[in-house]
Amino acid sequence: MKNLTIWLLAILLSGCTSFAYTNKRFVPDKTYSGRASFNIEEDRGNEKVLTLLALSGGGSRAAYFSASVMLRLQDVFEDIDLLKEIDLISSVSGGSLPAAYYCISMDPGATKGAVKSNRLWNNSTVKRLMARNYLYKWIGNWFWPTNIFKYWFTSYDRSDIMAQTFSDNLYDKRTFGNDLRFRDLNPERPYLIINATDATEQRADCSNTVRHFGEVFTFTHEDFKSQLHSNIDRYKISRAVMASAAFPAVFNYMTLRDYCNRRYVHVFDGGNSDNLGLKSLSTVIDLNRDKYKKIIVILVDSHVEAKGIDNKEYDPRSLFSYVMDMNMMDSFDSLLEANRLDLLDKFESESKNDNTMEFWHIKFDDVKDSDLRKKLNKIPTNFMISKSKDKNHLDLIDRAVNDLISKGNPKLDLIRQILAE
Numbered sequence: 001m002k003n004l005t006i007w008l009l010a011i012l013l014s015g016c017t018s019f020a021y022t023n024k025r026f027v028p029d030k031t032y033s034g035r036a037s038f039n040i041e042e043d044r045g046n047e048k049v050l051t052l053l054a055l056s057g058g059g060s061r062a063a064y065f066s067a068s069v070m071l072r073l074q075d076v077f078e079d080i081d082l083l084k085e086i087d088l089i090s091s092v093s094g095g096s097l098p099a100a101y102y103c104i105s106m107d108p109g110a111t112k113g114a115v116k117s118n119r120l121w122n123n124s125t126v127k128r129l130m131a132r133n134y135l136y137k138w139i140g141n142w143f144w145p146t147n148i149f150k151y152w153f154t155s156y157d158r159s160d161i162m163a164q165t166f167s168d169n170l171y172d173k174r175t176f177g178n179d180l181r182f183r184d185l186n187p188e189r190p191y192l193i194i195n196a197t198d199a200t201e202q203r204a205d206c207s208n209t210v211r212h213f214g215e216v217f218t219f220t221h222e223d224f225k226s227q228l229h230s231n232i233d234r235y236k237i238s239r240a241v242m243a244s245a246a247f248p249a250v251f252n253y254m255t256l257r258d259y260c261n262r263r264y265v266h267v268f269d270g271g272n273s274d275n276l277g278l279k280s281l282s283t284v285i286d287l288n289r290d291k292y293k294k295i296i297v298i299l300v301d302s303h304v305e306a307k308g309i310d311n312k313e314y315d316p317r318s319l320f321s322y323v324m325d326m327n328m329m330d331s332f333d334s335l336l337e338a339n340r341l342d343l344l345d346k347f348e349s350e351s352k353n354d355n356t357m358e359f360w361h362i363k364f365d366d367v368k369d370s371d372l373r374k375k376l377n378k379i380p381t382n383f384m385i386s387k388s389k390d391k392n393h394l395d396l397i398d399r400a401v402n403d404l405i406s407k408g409n410p411k412l413d414l415i416r417q418i419l420a421e
Helices: 002-018 059-075 093-104 123-130 134-141 145-153 158-171 221-228 237-244 278-291 327-353 370-376 393-404 410-420
Strands: 049-055 088-092 191-198 216-218 254-258 263-268 294-301 357-363
Touching (some): 059 294, 093 158, 191 278, 221 254, 294 327
């Protein structure tokens, strides 16, 4: 009993910072050759075409929709696998679940042990994992004895618990656990950029560049080195995914150690700075444009219309509104929507004015069936998705994907033509 008490006290005394951050100090080595980078050194598919994929936020709705679109891109044509043409994926929040999974997985038929995860990328496995109820698993993990102690007496928080939930239930399949790190990304897969939002006060980074609150922070070699003097290769993938999906109020900030300034950088939900993942793609295009004759940008957008106030109500207040009005959430949603529309306008305008670029925006609004569109717009944003017979969200999304990704779609046919040249 005495030894146990000493052990608990030792953890308690070190708890202020022991669980606050997990990124390691940068260790100079050979030139970075990993997959978490803006700089594309190795092409997939057509070497003359830069093909980029952005996966938006939107909880499990985005995870399942994005994964289903990716799976459909594989087999929509018999003579070309469009998913194998993707050079880089930029993901946000829920879209980061399938983005990271694809990049740690292997195709059916690959040699066992070819990648550290041993995870397969196939229809049944991917859809099952993206439809899994991570919210319930997260809540259940609160009550593990070690988590109870760490939560109340150290810096270990709700985001840490969800990161471990993703690690154990989505990315890892080994009996004794294996927290995958960025060095474990499959080198045969696309480059991966996971986006979050910088919530830290204005500061100077390692090169004295001023960084501002609300900017995009990426889990890449470039941002880790320039902003943190840290190695991305040794950072856990599940923690990056969780940081990207750390929705305000529900989850806590993900904290990173700034080894340059001996301070901390705090990041959260990437949707607050860019819920589409397009800002990072702008950087990728600027850095790599001269290497290619054509650029293709495919955006999988899981956006649904904000509910808004019922126009039949003369008094929109709820019971809670007598204490605090919930119009603060409406203000938040309206600002995000304005940011989203500005980014879409930029890419659509560039595509029209630049004959070297094609932009394909895959969204629920383009589903032909109006009744299906209405049902899709009612799927909530969280990490659980309904599979009940009377409200099967998976079936709704599958129907939408079959409608949106089909032969005869002019944009899809054009992209196929460009990649086949």
